[in-house]
Amino acid sequence: MSITRRQLAPAVALPFIAAKAFAQGTNPARTLVVAVPSDAVGLEPGTNRAEPIGSEIILNVFDTLVAWTPPEFSALEGRLAKSWTISSDGRSFEFELRDGVMFHDGTALDAAAVKFSLERTRAMNPFAQASFNLINEIAVVSPRVVRIVLKEPYPAFMSILAQPQSAIVSPAAVARLGDQFAANPVGTGPFIFRSRQADTNIVLEANAQYFRGAPKLDRLVYRIIPNASTRRLELENGGVDIIQQAGQLAAIPAETIQALRNNRNISIIEVPSQIIRQLEFNNNKTTGPIADIRVRRAIMHAIDYDGLLQGVFGNTADRVYGPLTSNSWAFNPKIRDLAPKYDPALARRLLAEAGIRPGSLTLPLYTFQGALWGAVATFVQANLADVGINVTIQQTEFPALRALHTSGNFDVALDGRQPWYNDPDAHITIGYLSSLADTAMTFRFPKDDALDAQILKAQQTVSMEERKALYFKLQEDILARAPGAFLFSPKLIVFARANIRGLVINSAPPLNEYWGVSKQ
């Protein structure tokens, strides 16, 4: 019997088609597959460095005492804490815990577990040390009540307690697993850690006993797919349900977003973020053109901010006017008017006043690698060429740019900051406190006692209204120093199959919660 080619083709293809559809006892309708660009660095709250993927998984496996309330994320709600009180001096925080919350290993949550977890993070996490070292004492008042006393008032501490570093771990599991706890995290969260294969996947299973109710999914699978176009194809093919844009540097480009918008099987969820991207000056420089505020102002006026949002981002980013994003509770609306407007003629005049002839100034503009940063740099280059400044673009790897930054060997650089906790402090203190000038991701502000005192006061003031007023003034004072051109704030964009419901996207930091998610 001879087999024709026509008969052969399905015979060859069938096993593959079958293989694609096979399910291995798992219900695909209750399994959510999330694509992420890189493997989680760790699933251990104790050592978490605000790396996005590990942080998100931690927040789905563990709970924190408090969490930001969706969809505004401007107020805190209790999670493991039923209620709390803050002393009038802003130093003492007392939490009453919920009853009957169990860890995944069957042990009960109590005040001792909270004390254990926070002290553990303080001891083992250099990243969060600056905040956790403010803790003077954690007291177990009763099995249900825990009191945290700080060395000095720090209102943003509540925000820190909502972060993955503050997630509550099972002391029994830590004792039992020792070093292996990081590989087998045990919390109280909506999902239970099941398995992890390096660079392949991380699998979580629903916690049917979860205190807020069992998740609507049986299983949550994180698939690690480093290539953006592969992630897109997988989403279009239904191989993954959600693409998490966590890695801003490996994000899906705007033109692809447009293509996905036209696909009816895919929904695009856009949320404003608190991320700021800027062209920053090396403000610590005392010589050279950048030391002259007229040159800095000229550059700030030379950039067509709206054109950038339209041309490069296709409106997938928002305007930023100053040191805080417009969705921050501390944003000063006056900054919208104070922010430099696109005005090339004014820019040319300012340059002339500073004695810079058109074409005589050449600046290397340092930035990260990647098409997106390349496009932003090219746009800025064209804007500056228009006012007579030559720009050479230098795209470097992340570690190399950081090295350059901390050493201060640059005039202008494109950079950005994603606050790792939801408080203006995360932008203002790290960005502009002069004692942090030589560290990564700052504007390298020169020593300025008045400004420093103002920043620290805003950081420590207990009254919310007073704090707000302090940050209002700070935004004006910082902007008056012309620290850089605030370019844009990328929206958090999550791509999901159209049948996904109930996704909660946190804005700062941008971590998704999958507890309420279901597939229709």
Place this chain on the structure above:
Amino acid sequence: MVFVAGRIAAAIPVLALVLIIVFLLVRAIPGDPAVVLLGPGATREQIAALRDQLRLDLPAPQQFLEYVAALARGDFGLSLKNGEPVLREILLRLPATIELTLMAMFVAVLVGVPLGVICATRANGPLDHLLRLVSLVGVSIPAFLLALLLQLIFASYLGWLPVSGRTSALVTEAPITGFAVLDAMLRGDGAAARSALAHLVLPCAVLAAFLAATLGRYVRNSMLEILGEDFVRTARAKGMTRPRVIYVHALRNALLPAVTILGLKSAEMLGGAILTETIFAWPGIGRYMFEAIRNRDFPVIQGTTLVFALIYVMTSLAVDFIHGALDPRVRRKML
């Protein structure tokens, strides 16, 4: 035996040299792992403390000697990124790379050698021209482009094959050997085995394309040379059938240069695997190394480079031995 021992001994300085060069290179490129690890807001003191803890402040020669001493004990150090032992992390990922490259080599030989023979026996005919054109494309097309094209056609458009990954996302059983196909068979799970095989097809095709095309061109050329030699004419004159002459007598001789090429190119293929592994979300050591370079994870960069160098050296050794097996003259020289 003497030959084997001699060749292995000769490999040691090569590896030592690779180690020294990589050790110095990773420290010469700008970027401080402590800064990367600590993230924003880390003070100078914190960075200094971490550098001290990671022993990055020691003089380079001392760091190197400590590293070599640890290596001698089989200790590749700890990853700066996540504190895991580098050797264990490499061993976790090595099966994926080996599975992919071995399969790609197998396919490349299966396609490349007949391709060369067909071209040679029909030299300058239309089929020869067509196949040579195909192999020219195979040699010159960039791996990432071929990968995207194959994904678009076979995964996205036709829907026959998965886009990426090693197994279906629904297979979450822990690995036994680390070889996905083998693991599924050991578990007696036919569907998972088929899934693993289906996932292998596209990355394997991308990786094999270059090698098959190169092999084809070499086999064609050496076949043409051999087919013109006296012993071939004699064999034909003795009444031996044409296929027997071609496949038994000529091919064996024509394969000699092909084996050399296969060996060298397979080692090079590991380099190509970095890109293929990234595009197909294949969890191999190529991707691990690439990530490590981006994170300035010195111990991982050193460890993976050493493994790559070892594989390269071992492949060259294997090529020599296969040469000996195929060619008695080489064998005699070896002894």
